[in-house]
Amino acid sequence: MLFDMRTYTCRPGALQAQLELYERHGLAVQTRHLGEPFFYAVTETGPLNSFVHIWAYEDAADRQRRRQAMEADPEWAAYRKKVAEAGYLVAQETRLMKEASFFKPPQRG
Secondary structure, three states, X not given: OEEEEEEEEEOOOOHHHHHHHHHHHOHHHHHXXXXXXXXXXXXXXXXXXXXXXXXXXXXXXXXXXXXXXXXXXXXXXXXXXXXXXXXXXXXXXXXXXXXOOOOOOOOOO
């Protein structure tokens, strides 16, 4: 399994506005292409004004196929334009990770 972990940092005071923008305009189109996120959370300690989400894929080819479909979707392009215009985000970090041999993802219930 391949995990795509993304950390976004917002301008101070803009975190909630960014999350609301995503929920209204990005969430549906992203989950349509990528499925449900493995994890989505805001930070409480450490670097403030940031949020993290993790998407799980079978492998790099699965990730590439799903992300290409999402990037080709006009609804996703419209959302990305709204994000750029809002100017809430100041940084993004992306990490691709594989689980340790002993890790078994929790069963969703």
